[in-house]
């Protein structure tokens with residue numbers, strides 16, 4: 449009898465989840481997250497085609513960057529081909545070099561660690577907290593005191609001898625992590641901060657936009673994010689030197705000469721094309737409306753799930769304004785073994801659900817990476833379920 453219990457529980461819990469979600473979205477077809485094109489997308493994209501400027505030259509790229517700085521409050525924005533490329537460049541200009549270590553959460557999309565690896569640096573996984581799913585600053589302080597020392601003005605891992613050059617805090621599903629606690633710590637340990645705000649366009653901590661707290665920050669405009677440019681990303685910074693270097697590297701490090709091809713270092717072909725920026729300009733015009741719609745969806749889910757005791761719906765942390773990119777259920781600990789079946793049952797009933805990413809320290813290419821103990825990461829990664837989150841569902 450005992451070994452039937454999880455099956456019964458899974459069935460029971462998934463029925464409740466399906467009922468709650470149907471109460472909010474009705475019989476609508478749903479995906480986890482899909483884009484909304486209700487503005488001037490066609491007009492701006494057509495304008496690119498009519499003008500012939502579809503690639504890396506054209507007025508929309510600069511327009512898009514200006515709109516992004518205006519909205520986020522960052523001094524500089526550099527538009528690139530995707531969020532991963534933005535992270536790659538951000539880490540390079542922050543000074544990350546071959547064989548450095550970079551602190552990253554393990555509960556993140558794989559791009560966070562891959563960008564570190566592209567440089568030949570090593571991701572070093574650290575634990576998160578259950579309040580906002582972000583890096584746990586208190587735990588990190590104790591950990592760094594134990595494993596590192598400051599030598600010649602840089603933080604050195606005493607075990608590996610490598611320099612811990614940077615940290616990449618990530619704002620999970622758009623929920624801001626507590627940078628007010630993390631930043632002084634990074635300052636103390638001489639660690640550069642590159643925020644992975646890929647999911648956090650429209651999210652604020654104490655009224656300041658995510659991605660503008662660290663030395664640099666990045667946002668993604670992939671098709672599944674809050675707004676999209678098809679593929680795209682942007683680097684944010686207040687530092688003119690970092691901004692200039694990032695832009696230079698994104699355009700093959702070509703010197704500014706009217707016709708000669710002179711490149712000053714090994715650069716990248718990472719500049720965002722005009723066509724994508726045109727789409728982005730149209731999307732940005734709708735951002736406030738999309739954010740309202742996503743918040744309405746959160747409120748409706750919050751009501752629908754209030755009586756279901758087996759799961760809790762994630763709410764923005766105090767002082768934070770979340771974009772509610774992906775709506776998130778946290779399964780009670782006692783039912784974590786049911787998650788796979790719950791998700792299967794929901795999908796069978798036409799409700800798009802998905803587990804959070806497999807933690808990166810459990811992926812084959814990262815299983816031998818340096819890491820702190822990761823109890824909260826391991827626990828949460830077995831309990832998180834994302835549910836249909838697109839704007840326009842309510």
Ligand SMILES: *Cc1c(COP(=O)(O)O)cnc(C)c1O
Pocket residue numbers: 530531532533556557559560618644646647668669670679680681
């Ligand atoms: C989407 C995402 C990225 C990468 O962005 P792309 O534009 O898809 O390359 C990086 N980090 C996180 C946390 C993301 O969610």
